[in-house]
Amino acid sequence: MRKLRIGIAGMNRGKHFYKDFSKVEGAEVVAVMDPDQQALEQFQHKYSGIYVFTEYEDLLDADIDAVVIASPLKFHAEQAILALNRDIHVLSEVTAATTIEDCRSLLRAVKESKAQYMMAENYCYIRENVAIRNMVEKGVFGEIYFAEGEYLHNVTSLHYDNNGQPTWRKKDMMNKRGLTYGTHSLGPTLNWFNERVKYVNCLGSGSHTVSEYKNDDTTIMLCRTENGALINIRLDMVSNRPHNMGYYSLQGTKGCYEAPRVPGEKHRVWLEDYAESSEQWMDLSDLYADFLPPELVNFPEEANDSHHWGADYFMVKDFVKCISENKPVKIDIYKALEYTLPGLLSEASIVADGIPVEVPDVRKW
Structure with missing residues (x-):
């Protein structure tokens, strides 16, 4: 059986996907695309024997089985739909879409395609988040009822390119209010609850660090x-502070979880069935062997240098396995839209002073 032939759109993030796909048995990257000729030349200088294109349609013509969409956010839905219309499998960066209309169009394209769509929400593959999900399924937290997710990452340095021109991050994300980039925080927590969001309320701190931005410093x-x-869910991509891109907490009737706030701290849990007292925290890693598969307990070499604490490697490996074995992908179109829609609806809530806004049930669309 031939290897799964992969095409990648967008080389800024795509070059990291290339490295991870190169480590996975049963897949090979055969073509890449980026409108920036210089980015393609830099890629060719480092990696040979791969087709390069400046046009997305040419990438789809390159006899590929699956495409990785690592393009700027506004292209995600459009490029995914074009691939699905050709029955090409899709692994799309987050978020899935930027408008409700595009969400509907994307869902329609998936339903009409012979190919599968998966959103690349790599934070769902972070080892600690997988462990918590497995622990929830085993009931060690009891009934869970509250969670938090925070993505605090000052990316103002990425708002202008080397020529001083505004990038998509500034143009598409800083010119509107709302939780514009929330799936890294919401995806893993919704995965724990295994249900969807029905209502959102959204408020912002106002713009202080860069006063010209419409997007609030903290949302x-x-x-x-x-x-x-x-x-x-808290999002902050401009405040002057150290990054903390992976804080989570979970509360249940029999236990709780706290991720580290600062480097050097440990992921910790308190569990009624394990603790000797109501004040005894445990190191989450002490429970890995009970709640994780062996390769997530002791990372294989391939995962050690993969981005997002090894999660990218495990996500890519899982995608290749599901497509190759014709099994359903883990973050399908329904989960992708359930992770995406709350952020889109938050825009209506925040401009109306935080009123609750109902999130539609995409499984009834």
């Missing part, structure tokens, strides 16, 4: 799930 999105649980 808070409160999510009420269909079964009544509460999830608090």
